[in-house]
Amino acid sequence: MNPDREIALPPVALWRINAMRFLFLLMALVMGSVVWTQLLFESTDWPVMRGLAKSMLAALALLSLLGVRYPMQMLPLMLYEIAWKTVWLTLIALRAWLTGHWTADIESLFVDCIGIVIAFFIVPWRYVWACYFARPMEPLRRVG
Template sequence: MTRYNKMGLVGEVSLLRLYLLRGLYLLVVVGLGFTVWPDFINRSESWELMEGVVQCMLVAFWALSVLGLRYPLQMLPVLLWELVWKSVWLIIVALPMWISGHMDNSTLETAIACLLVVIFPFVIPWRFVFINYAKKRGDRWG
């Protein structure tokens, strides 16, 4: 069991859950390492605006996931962000296109890549999240 009181984080997280979190971060690090870094490093021409934005965000996500290998609980907001944006995209963009039969190959590829997020809810320590992000008193405003 782990308790991080000196950083203001409270809650018990089993060693198994910490290893599962590290496994999830490792999956992201390896996956993005193979898919994003080669194009990022070997790029000879400039990117279009949104392609550049996406690539830079993926590299930032990769870097924060590397930190998650060492600090799995402190980097949980990164996984929560990933869970939320992918879930929203799948529900608001992909699902209506799929239901209407208007999903093209590019959108289908993105949807399949985003579906990896279905494992996140099983790995994230929700009790810890509730204690530290919902129940815990917020920082003062002034």
């Protein structure tokens, strides 16, 4: 296969693009308002890891604003959100539930994370496959 040849990406329905915009807006407004309020007014005595996690979520909320304008370009951000929440839901929450170690903290985060299931139906998976898996890798060095 010629590495210079681009693979045509499948079209993405406008409703999916607009639904992704809506999800990015929710991430920016809902998560952003909660996390930024916590960072600005409650963070003085937090353990380092909590401050780190909240800072990362705040940055995610800010970058989500770009997703409202450019949903297809910011698709990797949505994939990251899907990935970390799915990992947490399956490896932490599900395991806690199955072993009887469910706590109020886990339940609270579960409620925050379970909505990501909606994104599984909105993300254009054929586009993701074509763009990130089927396309040739970018060259490691320039030839010539």
